[in-house]
Amino acid sequence: MYGRYYEDGRPEPFSSNPLISRAHNSGAGSTKALTYLLLVGDPGLGEHNARTGFTRSASTRESEIKGLGHNCAVVRISDLMDFRDALLSSEEINGGIEYYGHGSSRDLYVGETDDDYTNINSSNINEIGQVPLLNNIILQLYSCSSGLDGDKSIAQMLANHLKVDVIGSVRDLGFTGERGVYLHGTTARPPESGPLYMTPPRQSDWVRFSPK
Numbered sequence: 171m172y173g174r175y176y177e178d179g180r181p182e183p184f185s186s187n188p189l190i191s192r193a194h195n196s197g198a199g200s201t202k203a204l205t206y207l208l209l210v211g212d213p214g215l216g217e218h219n220a221r222t223g224f225t226r227s228a229s230t231r232e233s234e235i236k237g238l239g240h241n242c243a244v245v246r247i248s249d250l251m252d253f254r255d256a257l258l259s260s261e262e263i264n265g266g267i268e269y270y271g272h273g274s275s276r277d278l279y280v281g282e283t284d285d286d287y288t289n290i291n292s293s294n295i296n297e298i299g300q301v302p303l304l305n306n307i308i309l310q311l312y313s314c315s316s317g318l319d320g321d322k323s324i325a326q327m328l329a330n331h332l333k334v335d336v337i338g339s340v341r342d343l344g345f346t347g348e349r350g351v352y353l354h355g356t357t358a359r360p361p362e363s364g365p366l367y368m369t370p371p372r373q374s375d376w377v378r379f380s381p382k
Contacts, residue, residue: 204265205241209256211271212248212282223345224270226366240265248281250290250297257301266307273313276324295331308335312368314342317377329379336379339370
C-alpha cells in the first residue's frame with residue numbers, strides 16, 4: 171500500500187492525519203524491496219507554470235524511497251497515453267503510485283497543450299484501459315482539489331477505473347520545504363533548493379476513495 175517504505179517502524183513525520191499515517195506505516199517490519207512509480211506532469215504555462223516544482227517534489231520522494239532500500243521509477247508524462255503507458259510498461263508496482271502535477275476536482279491536467287488527450291477526465295478515462303499489475307496499492311494524487319466533488323471527483327473516477335484506492339485533496343496544494351507544513355500568505359515562497367513537498371492547508375484535507 172502507499173507509503174510502505176516506512177518499514178522501519180519510525181513514527182510518521184509527515185502528518186497527524188490518521189488516514190495518511192496508517193498508510194505510511196502499513197509495511198512496518200517488511201524486509202522485501204518494493205517498487206514505486208512516480209508520475210510527473212508538465213509544469214504548465216503562464217501564471218500556472220510550476221517551473222521545477224513537480225520535478226523537485228518527485229525527486230524528494232524518490233530519494234526517501236531509495237534511501238530505505240526500495241525501488242523507484244520517475245516518469246515524465248504529458249498526456250493520457252503517457253499515463254497509461256507508464257502504468258503498463260513499469261515493473262510490477264507493489265509499493266505505490268504517486269502523481270505530481272496540475273489538476274482540479276474533475277481533471278488531471280497532465281499536459282499543457284490543447285490536444286484531446288492532454289487532460290484526463292470523464293470523457294477519456296476509459297482510454298486508459300485495464301492495468302492488470304496494480305494489486306493492493308494506493309494512488310496518491312499530488313494535484314489541486316482532486317478529491318473535491320466526492321463521487322464525481324477525478325480521484326473517485328480513477329479509483330473506479332483502476333480498481334485501487336486513491337488519495338486526493340479536497341483543497342489546493344502548495345509547495346513547501348518542510349514536510350506537511352503549509353505556507354500561508356501571498357508572499358510565502360518555498361525554498362529555491364533542497365527538499366520540496368506538496369501539501370494542502372490541513373492534513374485532514376486528504377480523502378481516501380475506494381473503487382465503487
